[in-house]
Amino acid sequence: MSSTALSADPETQLPALHRAPVFTFARMFNAAGWLILGLLVYFLIIPAVRFGNWSPFGALSTWQFLWVGLQVTLFVAVFSVVISTIVGFVLALGRLSNNKLISRLSAGYIELMRALPSYLIIFYVFIVFPKIGIKLPSPWFAIIGLSLYTSAVMAEIFRAGILSVEKGQLEAAYALGLKPFDTVINIILPQALRRMVPSIVSQLITLVKDTSLASIIALQELTAAGRQLYEYYGQTAGKPIVLETLFVIASIYFVICYILALISNRLEIKG
Template identity: 45%
Template sequence: MDFKGAYTWGNFQFLLDGFLVTLEVAFISILLSFAIGSIVGILRYAKIPVVSAALAVLVEIIRNLPLLLIIFFTYFALPEIGIKLEIKWAAIAALTIFEAAMLSEIVRSGLLSIERGQIEAARSSGLTYVQTMQHVILPQALRRMVPPIVSQFISLLKDTSLAVIIALPELTHNAQIVNGQNVNYIIPIFLLTAVMYFAVNYTLSLLAKRLETRQRSPKVKVNSQQAAQSLGA
């Protein structure tokens, strides 16, 4: 093991460049997958004829496929039908598709966790379905969804390493290139790589635990009658 040779400024900067790509891909994928997953989850919860059933089938198919297969599909198969994506956007597309399916289930489960009585009370107070969703269901459901959503984001960040298979210049890919310089660099470089992943993921896990603790503490429930009165004011 050659820690001194491995931990040069040039190698560290190269790894940092890869880590920035990892964070960029993860950040964009998180935003897109959360938006798409939320829409899909709400549509499934609404039980719209045909639409909800079709989305349920699509979500189940994606959730039961390996992410690696989806990465292969976006990078190698899509060009066969005329859709060619750059490596970074192929990785983002694959991660977004996979994570959106996962997040849609979290959103749907969060919405289903709200007691039916609150929904009925809100509707009987004069709120429309959309107003009930906006002012009664979603505020409570979001608080319950935050911890599992953060945990899913942690998984997404770690899953970016799978994009090494299509040569995305992310952290794991760059670590392999540095290791190729000298066999004695393998342990030092992988240790440094692990520390970089751990630093971000552990911070997010602490955030998830903190949010989960706050979720378990007593909270004031949304009063549907007050919501109806405020809307009518």
């Protein structure tokens, strides 16, 4: 800059005594941020693409193998969602019921399941149920285990949603002569549902992720398929593909969960 502090600004004709500093904290911080991003891309992503053994993922059979696993994951997730939504709704109504016994029982179940790790519940179903004589295909054990946990969380979401509707709505419905069941279905739920959607969808995301827990025990789903894939390639000759496979698996989960999260955000803005 050739202009001195005493030269006049061409537009305002006023002496420019103070010029804003070029190297501010914010600019340097911003530059450092882009530098770090560049370094990450240069030292992590480019080597991963160049030196990773991606050739198994060019074959159709690999994707067919993963697709079989993904089908089980989706099957378990969809059935668990349906079952736990229905059971959760019943439990929520039970907890809000005026009958002390029903209310206590539902509350006890909800608090018990929410306090336990979902892995323990799935483990329990897989290990203990066959011992006491219940025999089912393993996806159904996973569905039962996941539903036991998710229904309790869903019940809490439904309960909080129902309680968030103003009391006047309920009183007005009763005053108009609606029965309790009709009141809940026609008056309370439509209002509560809108507020519950974000929580329900984030629980859905948790559920999709939790299906991978069942693979630790016995279920042949996406994560198990991936594990078998890299173990198989590790035994046969060739470069190991552990990280590559895990990256692919993680990406598949990511796409499913991220789409759900985007839907949730959209509904949240609308509602």
